[in-house]
Amino acid sequence: MTDVRNDADPALPAGPIGGPAAWRSSELEKDKTWVLNFTADELQEIDAAVAQHVFDGRRMDQISPATFHLPQLSKRLSAALDQVMFGRGFVLLRGLPVNNYTIPQAAVAYLGIGSHFGKFRSQNAQGHLLGHVCDIGKDINAATTRYYQTNRELEYHTDSADIVALLCLKTAKAGGASRIVSSVALHDEILKTRQDLWRVLFNEFPTDRRGEIPPGMQPWFDIPVFNWFAGVLTTIYVGQYIRSAQQNFPQARRLSDIEIEAINYLDKLCNDPQFSLSMDFQPGDMQFLHNHQILHSRTDFEDWAQPERRRHLLRLWLSPPDGRQLPPVFAQRYGALTPGDRGGIITKNTVLKFVLAPE
Secondary structure, three states: OOOOOOOOOOOOOOOOOOOOOOOOOOHHHHHOOOEOOHHHHHHHHHHHHHHHHHHHHOOOOHHOEEEEOOOHHHHHHHHHHHHHOOOEEEEEEEOOHHHHOOOHHHHHHHHHHOOOOOOOOOOOOOOOEEEEEEEOOOOOOOOOOOOHHHOOOOEEEEOOOOEEEEEEEOOEEEEEOOOEEHHHHHHHHHHHHOHHHHHHOOOOEEEEEOOOOOOOOOOOOEEEEEEEEEEEEEEHHHHHHHHHHHHHHOOOOOOOOHHHHHHHHHHHHOOOOOOOEEEOOOOOOOEEEEEEEEEEOOOEEEEOOHHHHHHHEEEEEOOOOOOOOHHHHHHHHHHHOOOOOOOOOOOOOOOOOOOOOOO
């Protein structure tokens, strides 16, 4: 594999991409239209849908837009999904009264709203369709530990699904801010300032699966950070796991010096305040991100001593039925490439389930 490609290569964009997806933080700090507050009528619809779910005796795997009726709110959620997939790449829904709900009720409300964005996908080898983001005391140096199981800072990354969503139940004593950046804006900046590094980000990078290995696959996958396919830029990136693949798997392709420089430069830009948008979650906030065009991270946090007050977020990985086309190379990570039925983590022993407490 070479580090420099031909200017006429159809696998490369012809120039900057721009558009609403190429935002910078200063624009969105002034324009808060990405924050959508629930109205009183919408909250009544959610309450009624939760109550109906309980009355009907439905299981969580039976939740769908057809069963979780939101007559008026569904129209607004459709517009929000459009913004996630075809606009700036994210929205924040604010005001779900989680303090008035039990954990099961909050989970049903969250799953019901999330079902309007896509189908639920497995988030780990255990098959969790409803994830829990909290510090459960895992050793970050263990090969299978994921950073969301600790209180450590998360570097900017994407998850392995079309959309990732978080619902804040409880906040930390200090820290834990969510940070996001537009990968389209990063692409355009790297193209402008370091075209040599821009080109190598279209090379395939070995990325550690952290022990969550599908049948017949290697313990890492090889996918470019930047992918130009069907006229759109799709980004997949976990710098920490690219580096750990180099450390843990001698069989994985060795990165060249310029490739290492490229991911270091990408990380540097991610943390540049002109690109990085920070938000402090409030209980009841729901954040929906398009992984293909948004990188996300989290700052370190200090938690409360009392277990019942500790930081706790619920997470969904979602696959919308009208998702973008993905390049064939994504099959090694996403499994099937069919919109609405792709993404997530499935291993030989995975059993799909909804859990109401961290495991």
